[in-house]
Amino acid sequence: MAEQPKLLGTLPSPFVHRVIWALKLKAIPYEFIIEEDLTNKSPLLLKYNPVHKKVPVFLHGDKPVCESMIIGEYIDEVWPQNPLLPKDPYERAQARFWVKFAEDKGTAVFRMFSSKGEELEKTKKETLEMLQTVEEHGIGEKKFFGGESIGIADIAFGSVVYGLEIIEEAIGEGAVFEDEGRAEMSERDVDMPRRDHSFPVSK
Structure with a gap:
């Protein structure tokens, strides 16, 4: 069985919610990992987004994807059900x-x-x-x-x-x-x- 994707984020970040909505609209099970304190960034965040050091970070296996709308397009390509982008x-x-x-x-x-x-x-x-x-x-x-x-x-x-x-x-x-x-x-x-x-x- 494939490992569930993970979403590293904090609430109530509107940018994290973009990814949450994309996952829910496609009915994709996932694990949400809370980044507790953005003023004291976790080792996990620094490991998977060493460039900007920001949430959200989407983990698909051991592959991190950063930036909310880039994550949205990635999700749309990997999981084609309920498409978010038009085919035309x-x-x-x-x-x-x-x-x-x-x-x-x-x-x-x-x-x-x-x-x-x-x-x-x-x-x-x-x-x-x-x-x-x-x-x-x-x-x-x-x-x-x-x-x-x-x-x-x-x-x-x-x-x-x-x-x-x-x-x-x-x-x-x-x-x-x-x-x-x-x-x-x-x-x-x-x-x-x-x-x-x-x-x-x-x-």
Whole structure:
């Protein structure tokens, strides 16, 4: 019997959740290994991600894969059920475009943790513009980026919305983002196994 893959991560990291969602959407059993303290990195993390020393790290046998969206594509190639990327080359390119957009523009959300005053207002504006762009040009009238099923672009943006909710709770800015686009994205995001933490945990 093949050894279960392992995921080294910490909660509530939105980037770790990207990998969790990919694994759950494909119904892949795995072992979750908690990285207890990112200020005091474990020997396991330093061994398997010596370059960036960050989570998530996905272990397939003794082979480590790093960076959340790279892990997502790796999982999609190794386990083809419930595909996350379209087969059509053009549609696949479009999905990767929106993943890149999430990577580039989603940083505004996470900057809110350390922003104050004018800088905080700027990050709020950037975040709202990002959500409106996604709603208008990315999803439109569709249920998800790719149509009726969750794909890799939805995972990328799901982590942004998830991170936004955490930050809103932390800094008390929830009311700022009660716009139509945000509400629609959050409603779609309900279909993500996003708050289900009932996965195997090993310390």
